Amino acid sequence: MLKGQDIAILIKLLLKNNTKEKIEFKSIAHELYISQSEVTKSIKRLETTKLITRYSDDSIELHKHELMEFFVHSVKYHFPAEINIATRGMPAVYSSPYFKKLIMSEESYVWPYINGDTKGLALTPIYKALPNALDRCPDENFYAIISALDLIRLGGKRENKIAKELLEQFIWNQ
Structure with a gap:
C-alpha cells in the first residue's frame, strides 16, 4: 500500500x-x-x-x-481530498502559484501550516510534511505537480483536463 x-x-x-x-x-x-x-x-x-x-x-x-x-x-x-474549516496555511490547488493564473475560483484552499500566510479552506496534503518541505526547499516544478494532483483529487472535468496537460508536460519532459 x-x-x-x-x-x-x-x-x-x-x-x-x-x-x-x-x-x-x-x-x-x-x-x-x-x-x-x-x-x-x-x-x-x-x-x-x-x-x-x-x-x-x-x-x-x-x-x-x-x-x-x-x-x-x-x-x-488512494488519497481522497479531505476539506476542513478555514485556516492559515500554504496556498494549494486553485490558490497555488501555478494554477492561480489558469483557474478562477471563488474558493481558496491551503495546506494547513503554522508558518503559512494565506487563509483558506484546509485541504489535507497528500503527505503531512509537504508544507514544511516546500518551505525548506522551494521547488516550483514540484509545487506545480503536487498541485496538479490536488486538482485531480478535488476538481471536475475541466480542472482534471488542465491538471492532466501539466502532468503530461512533466512526464514526457516537453
Missing part, C-alpha cells in the same frame, strides 16, 4: 530524471522533510507497484505510461 510520501518521492524522481540529475536518497530526504530510511522504504513500495524499476547500479527507471495512468486515474481514490 502506497503512502502519501511515496507520491512526493515519485515526483522528485521524475524531476531529477528530467534534468538528468543524479538521484541521491539523502538529497531527496532533505528536500521532502523525511528520513533517508523512509525514502528507501518508499522506493521499495514504488517498485512493488511497477511504477519504477531500480537497477543494481542504483539507477532508477520510471515507467511513464503507468505513472501517467496512476496520477490521472488512481491518486484521487
Whole structure:
C-alpha cells in the first residue's frame, strides 16, 4: 500500500530524471522533510507497484505510461481530498502559484501550516510534511505537480483536463 510520501518521492524522481540529475536518497530526504530510511522504504513500495524499476547500479527507471495512468486515474481514490474549516496555511490547488493564473475560483484552499500566510479552506496534503518541505526547499516544478494532483483529487472535468496537460508536460519532459 502506497503512502502519501511515496507520491512526493515519485515526483522528485521524475524531476531529477528530467534534468538528468543524479538521484541521491539523502538529497531527496532533505528536500521532502523525511528520513533517508523512509525514502528507501518508499522506493521499495514504488517498485512493488511497477511504477519504477531500480537497477543494481542504483539507477532508477520510471515507467511513464503507468505513472501517467496512476496520477490521472488512481491518486484521487488512494488519497481522497479531505476539506476542513478555514485556516492559515500554504496556498494549494486553485490558490497555488501555478494554477492561480489558469483557474478562477471563488474558493481558496491551503495546506494547513503554522508558518503559512494565506487563509483558506484546509485541504489535507497528500503527505503531512509537504508544507514544511516546500518551505525548506522551494521547488516550483514540484509545487506545480503536487498541485496538479490536488486538482485531480478535488476538481471536475475541466480542472482534471488542465491538471492532466501539466502532468503530461512533466512526464514526457516537453
